Amino acid sequence: MERVRVAIVGASGYTGAELVRLLLQHPRADITALVAKERVTPKASTVLPSLAGVLDLPIERLDPESLAAKADVAFCALPHGASIEAVTALHARGLRVFDLSADFRLADPAVYAKWYGAEHAAQSLLPQAVYGLCEHNRDALAGATLVAVPGCYPTASTLPLLPLVRAGLVKIDETVVIHALSGVSGAGRTPAPSTHFSECSEGIRPYKVAGTHRHTPEIEQTLSRAAGREVRVTFTPTLVPMTRGILSTSYVTPSRDVTVESLVECAREFFRASPSVTVLDPGALPDTLWVRGSNRAHVAYALDAHANKIVCMATIDNLVKGASGQAIQCMNLSLGWDEGLGLRAPAMWP
């Protein structure tokens, strides 16, 4: 395919808006439809004011039949649960679907039911869904027609761990401690006390700690696949007063003698073919501002010899590499295109 016609379902939320921004800069994609459940409007810029003078498609309610006529690819940026129906309808009509919700990320429907409180309503589709962590799953994404785009926390958390786990450098039988900080946009566009400016600004707050956050099983699934056996994590998400960005810091015990240099070397080898990941030089530490707005992950390592711990760090923009940018990266791979097509713009710094 030379170009694709793209529909964005869930266009009026933050990841939807970010898909619009990124796809407008993609050289082979044309946005042909914007769809939402809320904030339907004849002129997208009334609900996405950054589009004034840039794009003035309407935002319409979902009509799978009409979408199938005008799009080859659909990005679904709907809440979990709501996503299953839309994905099923669009996939059945022949669109390639890239789902940014959690609905197709967990391979085991029992795990889904446990964490999302409902039976999965499209279990027959689950085996077709490819988990879209490109750096981990590149080959499976070629030609995929249904992709579960990873969560923001799992992306930031697993990227720095995967090379070490694959190389057998960490003790798998010990709990992996993952502490992750996120900007507030990860909570979405619906106002709530926890995202009210006056109570968010100038305050930091952990939430859903001690393994109660729904991204925990997704992280364990990825690490366990990489390790070939069960990996246990304790995961602590924390809200910090900024809009975009995730910093993950993980603590693992080395299984043998390592140096920071050898860890960096191992990760650089692992990410050799990955245009979206930069492994920082030994001694350098990451900052979310350095990747903001870009599809890039910065990965870094430190070694605490005194305490016998490897400290693994990664930063991403939760709305880009943690959502919309990664979804486009998946599309590129699915279509056999250069993985980084349209995704090479550097971060907006400062």
Place this chain on the structure above:
Amino acid sequence: MERVRVAIVGASGYTGAELVRLLLQHPRADITALVAKERVTPKASTVLPSLAGVLDLPIERLDPESLAAKADVAFCALPHGASIEAVTALHARGLRVFDLSADFRLADPAVYAKWYGAEHAAQSLLPQAVYGLCEHNRDALAGATLVAVPGCYPTASTLPLLPLVRAGLVKIDETVVIHALSGVSGAGRTPAPSTHFSECSEGIRPYKVAGTHRHTPEIEQTLSRAAGREVRVTFTPTLVPMTRGILSTSYVTPSRDVTVESLVECAREFFRASPSVTVLDPGALPDTLWVRGSNRAHVAYALDAHANKIVCMATIDNLVKGASGQAIQCMNLSLGWDEGLGLRAPAMWP
């Protein structure tokens, strides 16, 4: 010219970094050299960490001869004063020069001397310098080889006033009150007490009020040219705790009966050929977040009939439409290219 080779002088500051970001997305520009007075380094990403994995040119000291061999165009993002020498040297060697400093903005060297405390060291070049407010000066920019890119405050302040002044809708003999708010990046990259996080965050502060800010004569020059007679402004810049963005609010007295609709209509006509300006619908009010990271200005008007005042508002990103993006817009016009080339990406929202 099909493509241009571009040198960025002053690459290690914020407007320099922003030139790199924007030019990497420009379809007909190739960055061939990075130059700076400080933070010279074999690998740009050590001082511009957002470039890690994206661009790894060195940042070198200025050598006009060698630059002339590898670039057709130079953007100068040096402090005023320091800029004159670099601009002169590069222009003399045949480069098209787009100067982001204040050195070539004021046509009258006496005004320059008064406000910048030194004689202008290249007065013979001044007549060749074209003031680069594209929406005001489009024709003069075609073919220009030396362009003075406007200041951030003058851009935000004059854009909404120009249509009304040109159309004779405001009383020119009354002082124009201009109140402008700016994010902190306008103060540059050098740390100072006034830009220290703990004293900036959670505080707003006017500075250089009552006509003491150096952008005042530049604003008056542009408005006076448009009016055909002297315009007086009182200008109040204010620092607000965010990184990017300027909001200007101006107060003028209507010279005859107007409505918000007629003001919007007047401005839309004025900006008809301007891809970077959007005049908001009557009743809508702008927000700097809606233009952040983009080369777009949002312009809006309100009418206070009770107090007999027109309220003129504009928002821009000070580093883009207020500096680096506008500089590229000038280059496009200078080279006879589409004015918006490489500059159409929407704002990063949220």
Place this chain on the structure above:
Amino acid sequence: MERVRVAIVGASGYTGAELVRLLLQHPRADITALVAKERVTPKASTVLPSLAGVLDLPIERLDPESLAAKADVAFCALPHGASIEAVTALHARGLRVFDLSADFRLADPAVYAKWYGAEHAAQSLLPQAVYGLCEHNRDALAGATLVAVPGCYPTASTLPLLPLVRAGLVKIDETVVIHALSGVSGAGRTPAPSTHFSECSEGIRPYKVAGTHRHTPEIEQTLSRAAGREVRVTFTPTLVPMTRGILSTSYVTPSRDVTVESLVECAREFFRASPSVTVLDPGALPDTLWVRGSNRAHVAYALDAHANKIVCMATIDNLVKGASGQAIQCMNLSLGWDEGLGLRAPAMWP
């Protein structure tokens, strides 16, 4: 009276919480009841988490009879409209009432009806209500049993203008331009899109411009009283990404020769007996951070001789001098106490 027993009605919002914080530090006040319409709870700290371990009264529904039995003074921090009924009921039962809503600020019920869209439901009480701008109305507050605590914008806007207007230093027939910036806490505790962190942070936005904000008639009422004739203002409120603070900047034309020194002198004379106002030295400019958390206003002046404008500036904390602190200042005066009692803590800086 040696001590007062205080009830806080509307305790679960921001101004209510701030009343609790300030009254806990007042040497002659005892908080005996917390009342709210929402967030009623057996333990205040469940909705005001900063009180955990500090104060554990319940938050109860309003019962005027029982309040009258346990309090001498009531602070009403309810929304306008809702306040009238509570104020009337409590005042009728003999409590001194300090109302932080807009319900008793406008002397003319026709003006109230025009701006608040409803007839005033307690017009017979209006003549008893004393407008609580202490620096303007100190004498009338002695013994007052019903006080309308001024709005945050009117406090910040009128304080620097009052000395000049009283002294006849400004041209009253010209529109006064007032540009005011506010932190987000002024919008209250109820989440809304306009106060959602991701859309507030890193953006500034004017709202209700051109004389449409309800604080406009309150400002005009105060300035007109001081001038002895009608004063017209155009008022522009603007939201900035911080939690607390207001900066007002006003532009007036001098009626005769003035200097910054003479303006400062005039204001210092006017505020001689005012423990809550500091007039900055000539040349100094204010910052909201310097008054945050305190009941202090900083007032400053600049003179633009070129444009013939006086620039008047003031900073306050909108929740303290703009609301709860000022209410306590009113109580002190009403009870014949030292005006600054319990209100002398300096700002929390940084």
Place this chain on the structure above:
Amino acid sequence: MERVRVAIVGASGYTGAELVRLLLQHPRADITALVAKERVTPKASTVLPSLAGVLDLPIERLDPESLAAKADVAFCALPHGASIEAVTALHARGLRVFDLSADFRLADPAVYAKWYGAEHAAQSLLPQAVYGLCEHNRDALAGATLVAVPGCYPTASTLPLLPLVRAGLVKIDETVVIHALSGVSGAGRTPAPSTHFSECSEGIRPYKVAGTHRHTPEIEQTLSRAAGREVRVTFTPTLVPMTRGILSTSYVTPSRDVTVESLVECAREFFRASPSVTVLDPGALPDTLWVRGSNRAHVAYALDAHANKIVCMATIDNLVKGASGQAIQCMNLSLGWDEGLGLRAPAMWP
């Protein structure tokens, strides 16, 4: 002693300014001298603008002789190294000295030399220095004449761990993972690239990770004393874009069956006599905003049964309970006064 005369040495920095703010509210302390190495001025408000109209002592250079004549107590808020000389001189002249630097915190001069890169210049004084973590060391503080006020990170990190370590509820032989987030004021008042607004705002960044931060040995010293044997920690400090506040999150392995309820119960017993610590109810999670400006610590626990980890959390204001407030708490105990005297004001929320 009924009242004390207090000198603040290092008054022009953030912890110095905070000492002034808090001591002005202390019922039995009188500030009689302000001393600094930088920003000496005849009027404190020129460098501490929040004091305008509140306190106008000069800030003078240190003269131990004259200080001894006008103060009973000195708070030293100087950088480490510089503090030793001042502390020694003042202590020798009979003042009670509360040192906020790191100079007297580490009992072993060899450890000091290793971490601070210089021999300790007053080793003979070290045995007299009492470590001022009041909740841990209350009895030793009675009558103490030289107190080493704990660091901000050690305070936040050790408070929630101490009860569990003392009660033998955690496996001491496993590395304790401590992840701590801090607002930017912890970096002090001197501008630097790392605290420049445009590069701090909207970014989070770990620094001095993997046991390289100087607070690491202080944390280990306190935990080891409590455990009666060596405890090893890996400590990760991270800078977040806000001014004040620390959140510590620690991960330990339970040594026997515990529940969240039993952990809370254990901590409440431990802190029974501590007016500055609140242990949150099971299930509640802390937020730095809830303690901002106060001398309070919020402590909370969660249990990850799946991963077999206890998650221990605490929040403090780094400038208050993490520095100046804790110093005053130490003074109260040293003088035999109520530990919470002058320190009971609730947080400034929001």
